[in-house]
Amino acid sequence: MNERPVVVTAAGAVRGRDDGRVRAWRGIRFAEPPTGPLRWRAPVAAHPWPGVAEASRFGPAAPQRPNPSVPLAPGQPGGARMDEDCLFLNVVRPSAEPRSGGARPVMVWLHGGAYALGSSSQLVYHGDALAADGDVVLVTLNYRLGALGFLDLGAAGATATESNLALRDVLLALQWVRDNIAAFGGDPGAVTVFGQSAGAGLVTALLASPSASGLFHRAIAQSPPAGSMYGPERSGVVARRFLDLLGVRPGDDRALTSVPVEAIVEAGAAVYTEVPREHPGMLAFAPVVGDDILPEAPLGVLSDGRGMPVPLLIGTNRDEATLFRLMRSPLLPIRRPALERMFAAMREEQESEGGPAGVRLPPRERVLAAYRGAPLTRNVRIATDIAFRMPALWLAAGHASAAPTFLYRFDYAPRLLRLTGVGAAHATDLPYVWGEFGGLPRDPSFLLGGRRTAAAVSERVRARWTAFAHGGAPGDGWPAYDSERRATLVIAEEDRLVPDLDAPLRAGWGEQVLSFR
Template sequence: MSGADLTRRSLLGVGAALMATPALAKGADPRVGRFTGLREQGVLAFKGIRYGRAQRFARAVPMVADGAVKAQDFAPIAPQRGNPDLPQSEDCLFLNIWTPDSNPAAKRAVMVYFHGGAYSNGTVTDPLTHGGRLAASGDVVVVTVNHRLNALGYAWLKPLGGRFANSGNLGQLDLILALEWVRDNIAGFGGDPGKVMVFGQSGGGAKIATLMAMPAADGLFHSAATMSGQQVVASGPGNAWKRTQALIAALGLQPGDAEGLLAMPSERIVEALTATDPIMGGAVYFGPVLDMTNLPRHPFWPDAAPQSNHIPMILGNTREETRAFIDPRGAKLKGLGWDNLADRVLPEIKIDLDVDWVVAQYRAQYPDWSPEQIFYSATTAGRSWPGQVIEADARAQAGAAATWVYQLDRPSPIDPLRGAAHTDDIPYVFGTLDAPGSMSGTDAGARATRDIMMQAFAGLAKTGVPGLAEWSPYRLPDRATLVVGDGTATALNDPRRWERELWAKAPYVQPGS
């Protein structure tokens, strides 16, 4: 299969499948039970549906709509340092639904999306992740979920008393509550509760990997896809407590002042997130905690969590992840040359190898590459990509249900210096090529790439396999990978073998662990 290109006939078939999906039924009523939505992009949209309510640092409880609900506007997002122009509130447990129609007999596959932002920022109100086009073209029901983030969702407070026993994983428990809401209610929106796929980008993918090891999530979803988002291990409680203490100190509270933390305005807590992380440096990190109850084991260490090995899964990354957050025009690249390349690479990687040796290896392997090319390749391969390799290998070693791996290589036509960077696969999967923030462009290559990605993801949701026949499952030792280019998709075996083997010479350190 190595090197086998998807044929033009296959791509035309993908496009035809997307074009042939049914339009919104004439006169379809934008009402489901007590909810009144609106017609949007050829489907029905229901926005700002509450799925839970929570007190600070406590597990959320489910909420059932009482009386008529106008579900036509997005609700406030979780308090965070990002997205300052959007309304923020601790009361943020809301989801959004896009559906071709609300006929319960339709039993369409359901695609539930979790946003990125490294557990600390982000929202599904981002236009890139609006679900109307995916729902219409993929003939699926799309659900997007907001939940608690950063310290309000993941600070480890159990040392302050048993009432905080769930505190290190509240954001994850919010997602489980949302999935329970989907299980219990999505049939009324035309969805099949027995055919639920979760998918997420960056932190959203990491949240999914973590859910795959959480007993309370077992049975709530039936397929999964992660996009540049891995979670090999969670935070240990010791490191998590050190981070909470750093936050408490930044707030000017005494170490055991639980009441002060409960009474602190959320704006102050968000401001204190600039405290220095005592483990990694940089801003303090909060993420899932190995609490031995809600999360009784690491997601992919020492192996893939057995409870989820029956779930088919897509794992993907972009070719040059770090071009999205290390600006080629910024200070870190200014004056980059052979004399300082190793020093610039060192703070960006999560694998402890001698960087002078690493640079020498890259120069020998790719003698025509510039310092910038080596910088972005090394920082991508030595930062987050190994987590995907570990997860894919672990599932293969466990004999898990089929796993499919992709790599997005299509460079952005909007910014030539961006390459194929972190987040660039989002508009292809959602079909939001022209949304604000999209780097895909809307040319023929963008549209063909969209068709490939959308068909693959919707195919997994509907049938348990991607909609691309030439895409073989990932098995050892072949490591089949679908390399997605400018409207093309090429199936290759282990396309980055050299880099994989180089960075495997030392352990991968999960950020936040």
Template sequence: MSQQADPAVETPAGAVRGLRAEFGERYRAVPYAAAPTGAGRFAPPVPHPGWSGARDGTQPSPTAPQPARDFGGLDMIPYFGPGWMPGEEYLTVDVHTPAADGGRRPVMVFVHGGGFVTGSNRAALYDGSAFARDEVVLVTVNYRLGIPGFLDLAGAPANRGLLDVLAALGWVRETVAAFGGDPGNVTVFGQSAGATLVGALLAAPQAKGLFRRAIVQSGNGTGAFTPEQARRVTDAAAAALGVEPTAEAFAPVTDERFLEILPALAGLDLRTGTATDPLAGLSPFSLVLPVQPADGLADGPAGDVDLLIGTNTEEGRLYVVPQGGPEPAAKAAALGEVLFETGTTRMAEAHARISGGRTHRYSFGYRSTALDGRLGAAHTVELPFVFDIAGEPRLHGDTGLLGPGPAPAGLAARVHGAWVAFARTGDPGWAAYTPQRPVVEVLGG
């Protein structure tokens, strides 16, 4: 792609110089909050102090501290990105816009997945070219992960990663007009842990007025930990570090040390007398809430928000098939049900009851040919179709997410087109999901 560096945008915090891309303009590493350092890693996000001169928005930002992830015979780097790229200023967004011209285009704000411990907006799957091509402004968000983002600590606000996403949405409301977007037509969308965060936004009173629409891709509307479950993780982390379970005691500990102790948090028994482990042992981090998001939608903006929500038909295969050996199909099916399907159904039904025909549901069924055809319609397989990059060579071949064969003709156009249509109008192109008529549109099945 030929690019020349010259477009610039004036934001309230200062000017940003970006890149002219094949479709529109791209501005990278734009801060939406001050760098979270030291004790600030356990504080709410605060506004960036701003800068003088034109900030370089041509290079990607650092990423939140995170461990490496291995999915055996499957190349998941396009999903997880480059891993931890150290640097203080990682509470940033990338903006891909058709033009920073004062136009009022639909805005889509993407929240990445990664089990609350990994991921960033540097991942290749989140390329915004197709959205910019289709006259949509795409904003991709980095947020705090792992211990700084989600460990529940005395003296620190809970769910700091969620607070970061709220701050990013506040930045969008105040700033996106300068990038050619309409702050009154914002769709927040996320996948996996990012989708669970979007579900929590629907139930968060402080999210009212920040977005008009939401898309929940393979999230869990019942995926939050209870305070008791969160305490178990906190106590284990404090024991591994040899410090008290408080923000003050954690503040001097380095990010490297936080990553070193993550194995000590894996496999904790989080079952209690009143709750099962909503993440089935796959992550020691989640939101910590007194009520599950699917059961608290009336407290937030959900009733006034259009919702597109769905899952893949074989979600659990991502966690079983790449490791090799005989495939326990029953285990994969059970994981998909527990991790995604049950909570998605509960949230769809709850939203349909309060929103008056503003709920749309989908089921993504295209079966990837990866790993000798065994990966199937697993977790993450819909993403190349949502971002309309299913033809990218890195996603194909023996270890690629979509497998050795070509992607089916027309599916990316259909899925991406439905997401864009929903962002424009609230209608993805099929009937609403209601208690009386629970329509589920099958995509690629």
């Protein structure tokens, strides 16, 4: 059909495309360019524009160092565009009338990428299958990345800056959804925010942020690194190292706003690598704890049952850490020396004067007892659990007292990934949630077959995710998590419900919530 549907938003009209299956508006500006005096500041809502703005092409990705494992816009002539002026969002909805006859529920996606990579333009996130088959209005968006989005320069002595800029970008986008999504046929009273990896970390931050109250009504967190958020002391370490590399004094506001963005990206890439190598388990970039947007660490808030009382679907992949081992990434400590250094640092912090009252690391022998029988993969499993699985368990147990909570583990992997030891690694769930198996260029996963089974798994996953967004449970036979049964859905070739799937882990790690401050 290729019609050009026009929708009028609060800031002006936008013209998209309709291919007969979905209507899509790509590259809608929701904020003024965060450049010049706005570079280190909270985003400002987009000013009104005259006439009809074209919305048929993705906006630029946030500045970042190109990474071949994260293709930002495959097939786009000239490759992906990157620009500091990156605060754009996209809306996709089915071409057909809603099955319910009313407004459709809304799903707002936050992409992953270690808080330093990625974009809403990645092919896997185009969303046609998810929107059309799930009968939802889908919103994807860009937020500032790396140093531009997650540095707390104030912790290093800068004055003309604000913290948690990326989280503020997301909050502004959610306000845009509240105010404008009805014009696209979406229900502003039925918004599900969902994300994976860093995007899921942002979801947990939103659940702990007073500023997010009323902006969404359900949440999905896929592999959230919920323990990797830090207070001013740790944030200051990163900010000072960044400024040293940039050659800028903290009080030099003119230099901070005028230094070329390319220099910011390079200095950010350097600390992105240096910080986790010098401090295993610590990320250079992550939401900052202790400001007006995020007063407390999400892991503590949610595990106490004090998060925003909205239904939550949360889980991890069985073999998260194999991706980091395969990529030789410094982000996750897997080798024994790095793991030992991380645990030593955690023990020193948890047991130091002023540490969390009563919190002690479990004895090393008790933890290792949970990993008997797998000496060759023990470090990978430990890294998976401390970075992803245990935080997810702590969050699920706590949030279950505030709102219905559904816990899963994604185990499915095609035969080739199983044989090569990759398994259900970090991010391998994405094509199944989105139904976009073409989103991974030269994807070797199905060289030994399995595409038909994968398509069936994807259909079930998408049905569960969108059923949740429609306001129900995520599919039949999946009860909410509680402290007695601890029901967990294992997503595999055939889904199965397992009571207390993680009992051995809980026995090894204990019930105490562990994290850096």
